[in-house]
Amino acid sequence: MTEGKEKRISGLLRENGIRATKGRVEVLELFLKAGRPLAQMQIMDMLGTKLDRASVYRILNAFAEAGIIHMAYVDGRHRVYELPDKCSGRNCHPHFSCRNCGMTACLEGFKISFKGALGKGFVAERQKVLIEGLCPNCRE
Amino acid sequence: MTEGKEKRISGLLRENGIRATKGRVEVLELFLKAGRPLAQMQIMDMLGTKLDRASVYRILNAFAEAGIIHMAYVDGRHRVYELPDKCSGRNCHPHFSCRNCGMTACLEGFKISFKGALGKGFVAERQKVLIEGLCPNCRE
DNA sequence: TCATTTATGCGACATTATTGCAATAACGAA
DNA sequence: TTCGTTATTGCAATAATGTCGCATAAATGA
Numbered sequence A, B: 001m002t003e004g005k006e007k008r009i010s011g012l013l014r015e016n017g018i019r020a021t022k023g024r025v026e027v028l029e030l031f032l033k034a035g036r037p038l039a040q041m042q043i044m045d046m047l048g049t050k051l052d053r054a055s056v057y058r059i060l061n062a063f064a065e066a067g068i069i070h071m072a073y074v075d076g077r078h079r080v081y082e083l084p085d086k087c088s089g090r091n092c093h094p095h096f097s098c099r100n101c102g103m104t105a106c107l108e109g110f111k112i113s114f115k116g117a118l119g120k121g122f123v124a125e126r127q128k129v130l131i132e133g134l135c136p137n138c139r140e
Numbered sequence C: 001t002c003a004t005t006t007a008t009g010c011g012a013c014a015t016t017a018t019t020g021c022a023a024t025a026a027c028g029a030a
Numbered sequence D: 001t002t003c004g005t006t007a008t009t010g011c012a013a014t015a016a017t018g019t020c021g022c023a024t025a026a027a028t029g030a
Helices: A003-015 A022-034 A040-047 A053-066 B003-015 B022-034 B040-047 B053-066
Strands: A070-075 A078-082 A095-098 A104-106 A123-134 B070-075 B078-082 B095-098 B104-106 B123-134
Touching: A003 A022, A022 A040, A022 A053, A040 A053, A040 A078, A053 A078, A070 A095, A070 A104, A070 A123, B003 B022, B022 B040, B022 B053, B040 B053, B040 B078, B053 B078, B070 B095, B070 B123
Parallel strands: A095 A123, B095 B123
Antiparallel strands: A070 A078, A095 A104, A123 B123, B070 B078, B095 B104
């Protein structure tokens, strides 16, 4: 990582009111580079032994609390996080998950309205949409 | 449970190629009575000590494999199952989950088309839609 | 640089789910 | 109905994911 990039990411963290530690910069860098949703396990795999398991969980929680990332969806037992730049507060875009290789992707340009879906007295706050299937690579 | 009902449920199980054991009949009975998605914990609560935890997990897996139920969605750490009678293979109806009391409900009469959502080469097989919010009881 | 505050690493623990194995129950055939 | 085969159950042990407390280390502001 270049020095300039690290400074930019550190600034991003401080802007959001949390300290810019080495581990946090590395994790945020991963999210920025990936451009797709990530789960704790994938982050651990990419970082090797640079960070403790507990630290990764705490970093993800800190990021989510600060609004730097948010939980996109749950895949099996894995919580998958992403940068919120493509989502407004109530209306998160859908995600795709490949049932063969586990690859995930954000689906843009695809809005869902849930107007009229709920009965009387219900209040909708968030929607989570996950489409499962096969990605181009796994499609034999 | 009346004798007739038990026989009917046993038949349902055998039709689907699995043995009709006491535990399985009780669990399927719960799903039929509930008319809403259920998680393992709720089933344990309703059955008390009649069945072992491991057995409930195995029953849910056996049911899912046999197509008697399917996993509707994941709520926090809980996998929530339901009878598939309201879903066609590819197009599962959405669900609602109350963030306050955890109550869940199926949303019917609300179809989502994901045509055009995926890029070239992707194959969509299933969609999972979860709307989170407040139910009438927990509203304010 | 120093003092204060916050984050990290480590180990222990909590929760959810799965597995191996012996005992038991279900089912089909005689 | 009874018997033998095969699948299922209960129990205990184990795995996988996530959290917590605490001492140490690092980041920030003065």
